[in-house]
Amino acid sequence: MVRQDYHLSERFEVAFNQIHDSLRSIIKIKDDRFKVLLNIGARKHKMIGKFYNELTQYAKLRNSLVHDKRELGYYIAEPHIDVVERIEKISSVFNKPNYALSIATRNVVTLDCEDSMLDVIQEIRKHGYSQYPIYQNKHCVGLLKTVDIVSWMSKNVINTMVDLTDIKVRDIISDVKEHPIEYVPKSIDIFSVEDLYENKHKDKVKLEAVIITGNGKNNEKPLGLVTAWDLIEIDYTAD
Structure with missing residues (x-):
């Protein structure tokens, strides 16, 4: 259950970072930039390809939120609740065991x-x-x-x-x-x-x-x- 007192921007960033970590473990290359992992992963794996367009847009939003921060705990804007809930759902797909069985x-x-x-x-x-x-x-x-x-x-x-x-x-x-x-x-x-x-x-x-x-x-x-x-x-x- 997600704590309601977290800012939407914090929830978004946590979910984004979880997806980033999953991409690192799946793709396993030295270049761990999100966009690079996403592009390679989308060509090789159906799951990553399915969410490619959404994650591309979320990467742009994440860069804007993080790079424009002026102080700890401060974000220039808050993403919409629908966006946050959507990326959290995608993160849950990436993080659940995907056994071949x-x-x-x-x-x-x-x-x-x-x-x-x-x-x-x-x-x-x-x-x-x-x-x-x-x-x-x-x-x-x-x-x-x-x-x-x-x-x-x-x-x-x-x-x-x-x-x-x-x-x-x-x-x-x-x-x-x-x-x-x-x-x-x-x-x-x-x-x-x-x-x-x-x-x-x-x-x-x-x-x-x-x-x-x-x-x-x-x-x-x-x-x-x-x-x-x-x-x-x-x-x-x-x-």
């Missing part, structure tokens, strides 16, 4: 290399997911996508029929291209996952999924799965 698919359905494809088809019908982590000897060894199954079937059609009776998952994944995936710990935040996708893109690698486990190891139970689409669909709001 919060946007991940939690019910991760995994398959084993020795699973029958007939059983796999049933799992796909039941869950409707488009990709499934594949395990062998309790280690994740890759990712199977429904498009891989369709591709395999198209190559193995005989007289308009595809016989899956003796086909196992390992038969499919041995015949399709490998899908790049990464393993990360449950403590990772959304910004780090966004950076991971961006860095892979710079290396011309199409990262298909990020699998979240307890400590980021491929022999641990998957706690969540994040795709590039999940990052696009993030709905940050301060309303």
Whole structure:
């Protein structure tokens, strides 16, 4: 609860400084000027981009309030209450934990290399997911996508029929291209996952999924799965 005896200008400055601190921790560069952090952050992270225009205007207001001070506790003007409450709401968004697990698919359905494809088809019908982590000897060894199954079937059609009776998952994944995936710990935040996708893109690698486990190891139970689409669909709001 905000104390009512604080000046609006003080409340505004506190919220602004909290956002500035958050930008420093997210962007992690030597130049910690607010505008620089904001510009870089808006290009890399959806949350920062969402509030870019507002924060640009608030930066101008903050500079006016702070640089024109003539004595301690004195501000040349008081911002409107609506402006103060808005920047406080944005600050609360920046400061709450943004764990990647919060946007991940939690019910991760995994398959084993020795699973029958007939059983796999049933799992796909039941869950409707488009990709499934594949395990062998309790280690994740890759990712199977429904498009891989369709591709395999198209190559193995005989007289308009595809016989899956003796086909196992390992038969499919041995015949399709490998899908790049990464393993990360449950403590990772959304910004780090966004950076991971961006860095892979710079290396011309199409990262298909990020699998979240307890400590980021491929022999641990998957706690969540994040795709590039999940990052696009993030709905940050301060309303």
